[in-house]
Amino acid sequence: MNTGGVHAHELLSRIAHLSLEHGRAQIVSTVAVVAGVVVMLAASRSARAPILRAAAVAVPVTAVIGAAVWARYRPLPNQIPPAGYARIWLAVGTLVLAATILLRKPGVRLAAAVGTAGAVVAAAAVGQVNAEVGVFPTVGSLVGHRAPTVVEPVSFGDVPGFESAVQAGTPMDSVWTRPVRTPGSGVVTEVEIPGTESGFPARPAVLYLPPAYLTSPRAVLPVMVMIAGQPGRPQDWFSSGRLGSTVDAYAARHDGLAPVVVVVDALGAQDANPLCLDSALGNAATYVARDVPAWIENSLQVSHDPAQWAIGGFSYGGTCSIQLAVNYPAIYPTFLDFLGQDEPSLGDHAGTVAATFAGDERAFAAVNPVDVLRTRQFPELTGVFVAGAADDEYRPQQQRMFAAARAAGLNVRYYELPGGHEGATWGAALEGEMDWTGRQLGLTG
Template identity: 25%
Template structure:
């Protein structure tokens, strides 16, 4: 019986319902003795456990966290297979510009929390008019005097829906994965920028510029980069900026890279998809509006000079079709590396493991993230 199949879900609900009714009947018939109290307690515990399991089974079937019994038990083969379509990722970047002159660094304003690696900014976008939070994780050595003339590459991370900017610090272990990759010499020290994505908070914006509504794409691709460049020691060339996201944030990461290659040279997509999927009211009404955010369509028609690293699984119905469509649509100079992780579901533990691999890919492929490259040296 399949873990996410309808018969198993129905069986779990039926067993729980029968246990609840049986427990209520037996509890009323037990004697008012110590043994009777033990029986009543055991019946209540059993019903509570079955109820929790039933809820977990229903939610798992809806969200596809674990796709089968092997995935749940951890016995599926976790080996991922990567294939690249389109152009060569290393061929899409021009010469990496020199770092900014040191005078611009001296004029940077003080940080909100000068002694912390995690900084939180409250920003009103000059172009979008949106006000939201931006959470930043600085490199470990950012405040070191020896690094005062150093500029860092940037990864802008996008959370899923529902979610918050802080999610990337914990859920996919963003901080731990970045620190480990830097320590192992797989990627240059970098700044992780996690902006608010939903306006108003709790709304599934799919991060697009809604006609007559919130201009979330403008916020992400103009206002947030403007904030980062004006407040932090970061590189400004496209070969030193990448987007990354999981689930709905995976779509967002691909979207900003595909539609704004002048800002983002690369994108990391973890369990994402190729077209916006609104959970509530659809804000894109005309075919022209929909085509503008249909990423396989854009890869075919515009061929942006970006490299995408896209993780999915044949067991993840949320991302599989859209991710494979991205790979199939890639034409040079666009490069799509599709990482197929068979038998895994739609959950953060899977994305955390693959984010570590994606960081190594950035270090190997995108010049600004290379250890010892122009972005990795103090000017």
């Protein structure tokens, strides 16, 4: 037996699964920036005075240019906390310093030292952004190794179509008899859900179909519509959020029964931010509240009872979930808000209202969930707010939304999980809420 090969494989596997989100990743990025500064200053000590004079000019100029770029394009996601921005700007300032050193004192050795240090600093800055948004949750994901969803994705055309014989009832587990040929796990497939009414340019959605949907006679199952964060894509729920394995494990515990999960695109592009509103930024609300349900009801053999439908998401998707629940309560009476905000935001309130409704505060308030909750009671709505205990940016916002929802008569819960604004937290939130969701949607008694 080749024990060396086994040990090497285990080592590579451990490295591939090292987290790049929060905690140690942030510490490493900060240390890398500081080390880069020390290396560059040490490498250029003979010309330190003129370099620092040049940097004293270059850094403020860069700050002004950066502020202008931020005001116009907002290139970084909103969920990065102040400490994260501080690390990023420290890294940017260090890169400016590196450029200044090379311009003031060229040389092969100096260029090698400063260039290497600058590359480390740049990687640290990128790592800081990734630690907050979770695009690459692990080291392995940098080279395309993603956590398995459930099974290899299948074509939607290979999914069994509508059948005349079905099993239906509430709770579903009280009438369900698992057919002999029911598969052992669910499947994942991508589908195009057109913006027929909204005109919204959505990217493909990702479906999870449980074993009870894939058999005959199939169960008529409830529906979960889920939304990822910003920046992001539907697949993020299956990588950093582990949705596929979580729901499939739930199905394994319940004889193949689980909700049909439709993870939709509420952005339109990786870096777009339409805020789940119908506004100048696009008709994202109509897309998720009208086009998506219409497609599901016409394309999937599932329950049409709104009491068996839920809307949920993390970060941007969490904010969307409470927005859509209070603005479309007849469609989504159950919601799961993981790590969301207390209002749709592009970074500041005035800028958000200007970009969405040309500065019309009343138009914004008419759909802003916290404002809607102040004017109406919603005893028919049920939901949960989950925050990360270390998420200093979003945790207070979740607490405010919970208080507003409870005051408006909603049946809601709030709790915190260990961790920050990261996939490990919202993945754990989904795993912890599956049993409650199954009962709430009439899947189990």
